[in-house]
Amino acid sequence: MVRFAAHRLGILVLSLVGASVLVFGALTLLPGSPAQVILGTQATPQSVHHLTVQLGLDKPLWQQYFDWLHGMVTGALGTSYVSQLPIGTQIWQALQVTGPLVLLGLVIGLVIAIPLGLFGALLQGRATGAVLGAIGQVGLAVPTFVGGTLLIIVFAVEFHVLPASGFPEWSHPGSALKSLLLPAISLGVVEGGIISRYLRTSVLDLLQSDYLRTARMKGLSMGQALRRHGLRNAMLPLVTVGGLELAGLIVGAIVVENVFTLPGIGTLLLTSVNNRDLLVAQDIVMFVSGTVLVLNLLVDLSYRLLDPRLAGRS
Amino acid sequence: MNRLGRGAAVACSLSAASLLAAACGGNSGNGGSAPAASPGTSGASGGGSLVVASAVAPPTLDLTSNPAAAIDEVLDYNVYEHLVQLDPKGKVIPVLASSYTTSPDGLTYTFTVRQGVKFSNGDPMTPADVVFSLQRALAPGSKYPYAKLLSDVKSVAAAGAYQVVVTLTSPNNQFLYDLAAYSNGVVLDSKAVGTIATQPVGTGPYVFQSFRPNYSVALSRNPDYWGTKPGVSTVTFRYFSSSNAENSALQSGQVQVIDNLENPQDAAQFKGNSSFKIIAGPTNGKIQMTLNNGSGPFSKQQVREAVAYATDKKAILQSTGAGYGTVIGSDDVPGDPWYDPSLANTYSYDPAKAKQLLAQAGYPNGFSATLTLPPYGYATNAGPLVQAELNAVGIHTTISQVQFPLWLSQVFNSSNFQMTIINHVEARDISNYANCSYYWKFAGCNQVASMLGTAEKATDKSQEVAGFKQVATLIAQQAVNDFLYNPDQVTVAKSDVTGLPSSGLTESFDLANAAIGGKVSAAASGQGYAQ
Numbered sequence: 066m067v068r069f070a071a072h073r074l075g076i077l078v079l080s081l082v083g084a085s086v087l088v089f090g091a092l093t094l095l096p097g098s099p100a101q102v103i104l105g106t107q108a109t110p111q112s113v114h115h116l117t118v119q120l121g122l123d124k125p126l127w128q129q130y131f132d133w134l135h136g137m138v139t140g141a142l143g144t145s146y147v148s149q150l151p152i153g154t155q156i157w158q159a160l161q162v163t164g165p166l167v168l169l170g171l172v173i174g175l176v177i178a179i180p181l182g183l184f185g186a187l188l189q190g191r192a193t194g195a196v197l198g199a200i201g202q203v204g205l206a207v208p209t210f211v212g213g214t215l216l217i218i219v220f221a222v223e224f225h226v227l228p229a230s231g232f233p234e235w236s237h238p239g240s241a242l243k244s245l246l247l248p249a250i251s252l253g254v255v256e257g258g259i260i261s262r263y264l265r266t267s268v269l270d271l272l273q274s275d276y277l278r279t280a281r282m283k284g285l286s287m288g289q290a291l292r293r294h295g296l297r298n299a300m301l302p303l304v305t306v307g308g309l310e311l312a313g314l315i316v317g318a319i320v321v322e323n324v325f326t327l328p329g330i331g332t333l334l335l336t337s338v339n340n341r342d343l344l345v346a347q348d349i350v351m352f353v354s355g356t357v358l359v360l361n362l363l364v365d366l367s368y369r370l371l372d373p374r375l376a377g378r379s
Numbered sequence: 380m381n382r383l384g385r386g387a388a389v390a391c392s393l394s395a396a397s398l399l400a401a402a403c404g405g406n407s408g409n410g411g412s413a414p415a416a417s418p419g420t421s422g423a424s425g426g427g428s429l430v431v432a433s434a435v436a437p438p439t440l441d442l443t444s445n446p447a448a449a450i451d452e453v454l455d456y457n458v459y460e461h462l463v464q465l466d467p468k469g470k471v472i473p474v475l476a477s478s479y480t481t482s483p484d485g486l487t488y489t490f491t492v493r494q495g496v497k498f499s500n501g502d503p504m505t506p507a508d509v510v511f512s513l514q515r516a517l518a519p520g521s522k523y524p525y526a527k528l529l530s531d532v533k534s535v536a537a538a539g540a541y542q543v544v545v546t547l548t549s550p551n552n553q554f555l556y557d558l559a560a561y562s563n564g565v566v567l568d569s570k571a572v573g574t575i576a577t578q579p580v581g582t583g584p585y586v587f588q589s590f591r592p593n594y595s596v597a598l599s600r601n602p603d604y605w606g607t608k609p610g611v612s613t614v615t616f617r618y619f620s621s622s623n624a625e626n627s628a629l630q631s632g633q634v635q636v637i638d639n640l641e642n643p644q645d646a647a648q649f650k651g652n653s654s655f656k657i658i659a660g661p662t663n664g665k666i667q668m669t670l671n672n673g674s675g676p677f678s679k680q681q682v683r684e685a686v687a688y689a690t691d692k693k694a695i696l697q698s699t700g701a702g703y704g705t706v707i708g709s710d711d712v713p714g715d716p717w718y719d720p721s722l723a724n725t726y727s728y729d730p731a732k733a734k735q736l737l738a739q740a741g742y743p744n745g746f747s748a749t750l751t752l753p754p755y756g757y758a759t760n761a762g763p764l765v766q767a768e769l770n771a772v773g774i775h776t777t778i779s780q781v782q783f784p785l786w787l788s789q790v791f792n793s794s795n796f797q798m799t800i801i802n803h804v805e806a807r808d809i810s811n812y813a814n815c816s817y818y819w820k821f822a823g824c825n826q827v828a829s830m831l832g833t834a835e836k837a838t839d840k841s842q843e844v845a846g847f848k849q850v851a852t853l854i855a856q857q858a859v860n861d862f863l864y865n866p867d868q869v870t871v872a873k874s875d876v877t878g879l880p881s882s883g884l885t886e887s888f889d890l891a892n893a894a895i896g897g898k899v900s901a902a903a904s905g906q907g908y909a910q
Contacts, residue, residue, distance in 0.1 A: 097784025103438075105446035106791060107524050107805075115520060147438045147445075148592055149576035155592055214623065221631040229627040231617065232594070323620045328594035332620065336593050340438050341784050 070366060077362050084354040085137075089130050092343050092350070098122075099341040103147055120146050133347060147342040155333060156348060162232055163322070163329035166245050166252070167314045173253025174260055174310070177204065181257065182264025189269065198265065204258025209317055213251035213324040220247060230326040248325045252317050256310050260303070267302040271295050300371055308364035312357040427895035428613045429876065431888070432625045432634040434641050436593045436618035441576040442562045443516070446524030448804065448886055451562060452638070453596050453616050456887035458499075459581035461564035462490050462509065462543075463555055467660070469714045469806070469884040471555045475504065475566050475582065476543075485550030485838060490543045496605045498568040499586040506537040511569040513545070516562075525561040528553075550836045552843050553807065560806055560886065584609050584891045594618060610878060610894025622756070629655070629871060635895070636872040636879065638888050641756045643701040643869045658870040659703045660882030661713050663806035666699075666757050668750075668765060668861040669790075669799050673820025676748070677797060681740035683858035686798075687726035688733035689772040690765055696864040699760040703867035709855035710809045712865040714884050717847035722855040733772040745773025751799040752778060753786040758800040761863060765800070794818045802866065806884070809847065812854055821859050 100116035101108065117123050121132070136143055142152040181201050188194035221229035227247050233240045271277060271291075280290040319331030326332070330349060337345035437449040442459070456464060462476040473479060476490040496504040513535040516523045523529075531554075533546045547554065558564040571580040579587045584606065585598035598614045617634060619625040622641045626648065628634045640646055649655040670677040670686065677683055692706045705713055708722035737745060750766060752758045759780065766776040776798075781789065790796040796818075803811075811817050813828035821827075827850055834846025855862075868883025878892030 095784070097782070097788045101787050101792060102784045103445060104522075105524060106787070107446055107527070109527060112522065112526075116522070149439050149441060150592060158591070217624075217627050217631075221633075222627050225631060229631040229633055230619065230624050231628070231633060324624070326594075326617075326619045326621075326624050328591055332593050335620075336436070336438075339782065339784070342438075 069369065073362050073365055077358055080358050081355060084358070085134060085351060086130075088347055088350045088354065089133060092338075092347050093126060093129075095338070095341065095343075097341055099146070099343055102341040133344070137348070137351065142348055143344060145337075145342050145345050147337070147340045147345075152345055152348055155345065156330070156352065159328060159330045159333045161235060162245075162327050163315070163318050163331065166248055166321070166327065166329060167311065167318055169245055169249035170252030170256060170314050170318070171307070171311060173249055174256030174314075175307075177253060177257030178260035178264055181261035183268055185261065185265045186268035186272065201258045201261040201265070204254045205262070206258075207254070209251050209255055209320050210324050212254060213248065213321055216247045216251055217325070232327045232329075244325075244327075248321045248327060251324070252314060252321050255317065256314060259313075260306055260310060263302055263306045264299070267299050268295075271299050274298075297371065301368065304367055304371065305364055308360050311360055315353055315356065427611045428615070429611045429636065429890070429893055429895065430615045430617055430634040431636040431638055431890075432619055432628050433616050433638045433888075434619060434622070434625065437590075437596065439576055440579050440587075440590055440596075442565065443567075443575065444522040444524075449618075451886035452888045453598070454579055454581070454587070454887075455562065455565065456583060456885065456889045456891065457585045457598060457614070458579050458583045458587050459565040459567075460583045461559055461566060462492075463559040463564070465556075465559045465885045467881045467884065467889070469663075469882075471559050475509070479555075481555075483838075485552070485836075486547050488545045488547075488554065489538070490545070492541045492543060493605065494541055496582050497603050498571065498580050498582055499601055499603075500568065500571055500580050502568050502570055502580075504566065504568070504582050506541055506543050508569050509543045509566055510535050510537050511572075512565060512567045513543075513563075515567070515572070523563055525557070525563050528557045528561060529563055550838065552835050552837065552840075556807065562886075585614060588613070606891075609891055611890075614890055614893065616888075629873075635876050636870065638868075638870060639883065640869040640871060642760070643699075643703045643867070646701060646703070646869055646871065649871050654874055656872055656874045658872065658879055658881060659867040660870075660880070660884075661705070662804070662866055662868050662883035663712055663714060664802045664804045664866050664883075665707065665710055665712065666704075666761070666800065666802045666863045666866055668863060669796075669801060669819050670860055671794060671797050671818075671820060672822060672859060673794055675797060676740070676742065676746050678822075679740050680857055681736045682742070683861070684726055685733040685736040685740070685772065686769065686774070686861050687858045688729045688736065689774070690768050690861055690863070691728040692723070692863055693728070695761050695764055698764060699757055700864060700866050701869075703869050704864045705867075707862050707865045709851040709862060710803070710812065710860075711847075711851045714882075715807060715847075717844045717851060719848055719851060722851060725855045726858060730768070730772050737773055742773070745775060747775040747777070748797045749777050749779050751786065751790055751796045752780045753783050753799070753801060754780065755802070757802060757866065761800055791818050794820055800863070809850055809854070812850065812859065819860060821857075823853065823857060823859075827853065 098113065098117065099122060100113045100120060104113055104116060121129065144150065145152050145155065148155070181197050185194050185197035185201065188197065217229045220227045228244045232244050235241050276294055277290055280294050281287065285293065318329060319334065322329045322331040323335070330353070334346060334349045337349070433449065433452065435447070435449045437453060438447050439445050440450060440454065442450040442454055460475050462474065463471050463479065464474045466472050475493050475496065477493045479488060479490045481488055490509070492506045492509055498504055515521065516526055517529050517532055517535065531548045531551050533548045535543065535545050538544045566582065567575070568580045571578070574580070582605070584601055584604045586601045588597040588599050590596050595618065596616045600609050600612050617628070619628065622645055625637050626645055629637055646657050649657060668686070668690070670683055672678055672683070696702060696704050696706055706723045708725045711718045711722070737743070750762060752762045762778050766778055769776045786799070790799050810831055812821055813824055813831050815824040817824070830846060830850050834843050834850070837843040837846060868880070870879055872879055875896045877894050877896050878890070880889050
C-alpha cells in the first residue's frame, strides 16, 4: 500500500509540473497585451511600454515561468496587476463561495442519485422503475443554465422565496446558505442524473452476480444479502464516478456562478481572462487542475481500501 | 441593510413558502412590509439603502491608473470631487472651487478653493492637496488614463488666499471641460494617496465602505459632507454577469436601479408597469461602424459613401437601441455645443445610390469584406443587420467576433481590420480625427489638426463652435466612418427612487441627490443583499 501510494504521489507531482507548463503556455499565448488591456484606448505607446516593463512582462518567458512557479511553491502568489489586490486573498474569498457550492451540489446530487439509482434497479421491469430511470434522464438532459434560469423565475421573481442572485458574506450564514440553495440545486440535479445512471447499472450487475445468489442460497434474505455483501461492491463505481463528478462539478460551478452572479472561482477566472489578469488566471487554473489531480489520487487510494482484492496487483 | 429588515424578510419567506404569496409577493411586493426607517439607517436627511445593478465591475478602485469606466461610474463625483464638475446637461460648474476666473489671453486659470471642506478621513482639504493632485496627474510617467489631455499645462501652483493658479502654454477652450469630465481633475488627499487602490478617500457626498472584487462596491452617506447630503444612507453597486440576471434582480426586488440597460430592448418588460420607471437621457457615445481608410476598398471615399448610403440608421437604432438614441452623421452628439442635427442627413438610406457609387469606384460586382465585432450587445445586435444591408448592395460581408483584448491588439493597435462596430464613449473626442496614427487611418488628419488648432485657440466662443462644426461637417462629408447612432443611457428604477442621473453625459453615475420617496426601499425589506 505504501509503495503504491508513493508511486501514485510521484505521478501526481509529474502531472502537476506538466499541467503548470500547459497552463502557463496557454495563457501566455492568449492574444492581447495585458498592459494595453489595462490602460485601454487612451494609452500612449510609451505608457504601454512603461507598464509592460513594470509588470515584468518584457522578461524572457522561461524566467516569467520560473518566477511564477517559485511564487506558487513558496505560497507567495503576489499581487494582481489589474486589481492591485493580493491574489491569495482573492482566491480564498472566491473559494468560500465555490467550495460550499460544489459540496452542496454533490450532496444534493447524491440525495437524488442514490434513491433513483437503487430503486430504479430494484424495480426494473416495473412501471415505477421506468419512471425513475426517466427522471434521471431528464436531469441529465436539461443544461445547467436553463435549469438555473427557470429556478430563478419560479423561486425569486414569482414567489420571492429565494434570492435571484448574489451572495452575502458568511457573516450572515442563514442568507448565505439560502443564496447557495438554487445554484446548488441546478448543479446537483445534473450530477444526480449522471450518478444515478451509473449506480443503476452497477446495482443491476450486482443483482445478477454469483456471490449474491450464493448468499441467498445460504438462506439470507434479499435485504441481508445486499447489506452484507452487495453495498460494498456497489460502492466501488460510485466512488469512481463521485470523484470524477466532483471535478465536473467544479467546472459546472463556473457556469452556475455566471447565471446566479456568485463571486466565486468561476467568476474570478472569467474576469481575469477577459482583463488579461494572467497571474490570477494561471493560479486559478493551476489550483483547479491540482484539485482534480488530488481527487483522482484519493479515488485511487480509496479503491484499495474498499477492495482488498486490488492490494495484490500493482 | 439593518438587522430588523433582515428579520422581517425571513418571516416573510416562510409564509411565502406556504403560498401565502399575497402577503409577500404580488406585482410590486418585494419581500414584505418592512418597518419604517429604523434607528440604524435614519441619518441627517432620511434613510434607506439603494442597490444599483451594473454590468461591468471595476477591475480596481484606482481611477488614476486604470481607464475602466466602471471605476469612474461609482467613485467619481460620488466619492471624489473636482474643482469643477459637469452638471447633468454637460455644463461646467464650480464644486471644490467656490469660483474661478480665466485671464483674457486664455492662458491663466485662477481657482478659489472652497474652505471648510474635509476629506472622509477627517483631513482638511487645502489648496496644497489640489496642487498635489494636479501635479500627480501631470508628472512624467503618470498613469492617469487621460493624462495627455493635460499636455498644454505649464504649471500648477498655490497662491495667496486659498487660490490655485494653473497656467497653460497655449489657450485651450476645452481645459475646464476636461478637468471636470475626466479623472485628471479629482482632488486627492495627499496624505492618503498610498491606499488609493484599496481605500479611496475623497470629499464627496459618499464615503467608500467596501469592495468585493467582481461583486460589489459599497458607499455610505458622508456625514460631514460640505454640501447637501444625499437622501439615502447607503448605496451599493452590484455587478451582474448577464442582463437577464440584472432584470431578475430588479423584478425580484434585490436591486432598485439598473444603471444602464445593456440591451435597451429589455426596457419593454418594465414599460407600462407602475412599479418601475424608465429614465432615458443622452450620452456622449457614438456607435459607429469604423472603416479602415488606410487600405483596401475603404480608402476610396466613394466606397465609404456607398456604405453610408447602404445602411439604414433609423432601422438600426430601432432594432439595436429600441429607439433610445439619436441618429447622428458625424463625431458630434446632441450634448456638444457644436452639434449639427442636419449632418445626420448627409447620406440618407439609399441602396440604389450605394450600388451606383460602388460601380463608379470600380466595383460593379461588389467585393468581399470582413466586419470585426467586439463582444458588446450593440455590436453583436447591429452586426447582422449591417451585414444584410451591405450584402444587398454587393459588399459581401463576413462577421468575425472577437474578445475585447483581441480587438484592442488587432483592430485598435495594428489597424488590421476592414470594418468594425464600436461605441466611442469619450466626450468631445473629435480630435481623434486629427491623429494620423489613429486606427481608422484618416487621410485628412492634418487638415483636421490645423482646423482644430485654430478653433481651440479662438478667444471668441462662437468662433470656437463654428470651427468645431466645420470639422464635424468635413468628417461627415468624407464619410470617414459610418456613424450609426448616439445611444441613450437607459436607466430603470423602482418608481419611488428619485434623484437619479437624467443623462449619461458624465462618466459618473452621480447619486448626490438620490433619495427613496415615501416607502422604505426594497433593500431594507430583505431580499437584497446590500453588502
